[in-house]
Amino acid sequence: MNVERPSVKEALILEALRGREMFGLQLVGESHGRLKRGTVYVTLGRMQEKGYVESRIEDRPPGAIGLPRRLYRATAFGLRVLDAWQTFRAALEPAG
């Protein structure tokens, strides 16, 4: 049976996105070095394909230049997977 299980980085991202929206670079900044800039977009893209996160293009004032940034937020499914995984891990840890 295949069990949905987030990777360490995915769990980190889901935790960071719990209840709020963030940009990719913001996630890197707040992870204190645990997420790397060179891989975070790949991880986010994969998570989106898996349905862990969803994204939207930021609202921008008219006349803004450059590409619009993408804002990510955790989906209910993603958070459920995270919670289930955390509960599962906690149950495996030795008591005391």
Add this chain to the structure above:
Amino acid sequence: VSRPDRLPGRTLDRVAERLLAPCALELFVRPAIADFQHEHALVAGRHWSRRARIVARGYAAAWLTFVWCLVSRPSAVQRPRFGRASMQQDWKYALRALARQKVFTALAVLTLALGIGAATTMFSVIQNVLFDPFPEHDVDRVVAFLIQDPRETRPGRSAFQTPEFLDYQSQIASFEEVVAGGSEDVLYGTDEGTEQWSGGLLSVNNFAFYGVPPALGRAFAEDDVRAGATPVFMMSHRLFTARFGADEALLGQAFVLNGVPTTLVGVTSPRWARLAADVYRPVVLDRANPELAQRYFILQGRLKRSVTLEQAEAEIGVVARRVAKDYKALYPETFSVKVVSLVDQQIGPFRATLYTLAAAVGLLLLIACGNVANMLLTRAAAREREMAVRAAVGASRARLVRQLLLESLMLALGGAALGTAFAYAGVRLLVASIPVGLIPRQTVIEVDLPVLGFSLLAAGATALLSGLVPALLTAGASLVEPLKDAGKGNSGGARRQRLAGTLVAVEVALSIVLLAGAGLLLRSFVNLRSVDLGMNHEGVLFARLSLPRGRYQTAAEKARFVEEALRQVQATPGVVSAGMTSSFPILGAPPSEVDVPGRTHTERWEAFVHLVSEGQARTLGLRLRHGSFLTETDVADARRSVVVNETLARRYFGEENPVGRSIEVKRLPAVEGADPLFDVVGVVADSRNQGVQEPPRPEVFVPHSAAAAFGRALVVRTTGPPEAFTDSVKRALWSVDRSVAITQVTSLEGALRDYSYAEPRLVMGILGVFAALGLALVSVGVFSVVAYGVARRTHEIGIRMALGAERGGILRLVLRTGLRPVALGVGIGVLVSVGLSRVLESRLFGVTAHDPATLVAVVLVVLHAGLAACYIPARRAASVEPLVALRHE
């Protein structure tokens, strides 16, 4: 905000748009580019180095994401225009073509590897030293500020007394957070004697501020500084490994530091180097604490995101003028405030060196590219028919160019792979030769991911630089000519020959620039090493002492210890003589204002003051000019006698003989409250006293028993290598008093090697290696071009000889043709060198940037190398048999 046309990442966006499926583009690559562009816009107007880092990181992240899509997501890649099959075919074809000519391929790969390897080595130093020297997070915004006295050339004051510090902390609004760091001496008693460690007093928030967790144990916490808390300390990783063998069992144990049992709670990260201390204690700055009132603490703050350096400087300037009113004694009458970033403060002087070397390595890489381009041109001549046939059967020009570029790319990738291996070795070698203190201790120089990325980029750039022109020339050549005349000196060949000649001229010019730079630095270094230091510094050990404060307060108490210590040291087997001094010879001493009764002057007179024993002059080998050295009686009776150097005698006594005259050394009575006048008993020859390069300043040698001021240090002349006597000298000192700590032990020679000669030697060495590689590459380049020219003209040479040309004439003809671009390159190179050598002016000693002798020597070296490279093919041409040559195709 950036202009849209200057937004970074646009090229990648366009490339990705063409190559990736829309969903992959939107899902992976565009978010990376968008974040990068946004961040880039935010740092517009900041210091260029910050912007460069943002751009480098942003590009790297976006490109990595793009490359990942290409490599790991076949479904994300659009169908290539030429078709995948044709691409595969071209790769295979390129591989086969290169494999067929093994010698050519090996030579080209080696040439590129030398260039790319050298460039990668330098880049790894630049990346780790200039762009990412600190492990700390957000270090770009960490700054300190200096109170600068406009009359002083030295950097201003950046440490503040506790109340002053707290005033700044409460009034400066530009900082998000502030940390304090002060220094102290820490004495640690062992069974053998006392060790002195350098201690750091850190505000509790230091580790969180810099975001560098300890390697072992924990960082300081608020509870550690509460009243009644158990004293705790952290140990530097360096001391923990070097002194205690990284014994983790030490954690939680109490060490007696400065007489107080103090518990070790953590070991710092190997890359933590605040204050360069051995041990750290937590401190809370408190106005009410009398122990801290007079202590100085360096103030470092993290700028708020919206605040620029200039804004912070303006705000702190206003605050400083307010604070200065309350601490008038600490501030000069007029002063300015200078805000400096941590990176600039620590890397500053080495930055220029690195840029010089980066420029040199750029030249070397260009020479390598020129060389490979020449090799490709030569090779292209042999493939004219092949290309013509391929074009005749339907290959487009673009396809031919792509094919040839793929071959260059393969060569460059091979060069990058081998070059990276060279870089691994080069970085090790370089790190071992970077002098102590030139770069921050926490900087780790290694071949890491960005460096490997650079190596790949360099490969791409060299492939384009060396491959594009030959590819365009070859693919654009006439279809008909090669098929018609079977390659006998067609017009395309002549064009290629001209281009090859131009490339040789450029290579020679670049090589002249490199050689001239290396030559100037070599002459400068030779001059530096042959400077007469005015003393015999060989075979002398220097040991700085730290006397326990309570026990040695007065001059007499210190003198008693010194007398006994010298007796013990002199009795040590292998010791020729020993003396006491207060400062490290050659590198300066505390200055004092001096005055000569009866002489008038308007400017301030200053001299370095040394407190010495009678044996100091003999031990260092100082040379007497007039009068006598200090005698045993002078020292034993604490007479107010003084020996001066020649510069002082000349400058402050003019034509008079100073022996028998008096001099006032103002700094000593200020400390002692004694008679300010000293009798001059002797004049010694000048010895260097502000580094090897600078001319000597006035200095006075005073009996150490006459003043309690300054520290004490030993100079010991030994019969063998001075460092070998370290332990016996320590034992001799500790036999007098075990509580005396020895804080610095080194031979004078070793110290000079590390501090005065190391950087010039390093720069000269690196530039010398680059120049030698450049010359070797140029020689190979000249050889290959002349050899190609001879091969192309074999038929013509045969005709000339059949018509009666002498072998000598042919030899001269080939030499003349081959040396023409060399001579042109020499001319251009000399002109460019004269223009560029000013860059090196500040590093030269005893030689001008336009030194004609160096330039002549360099020109001769290059001409000889060129001649040697031309001679072999010229001889081959001269020995051609006319009949064979006429049959040659």
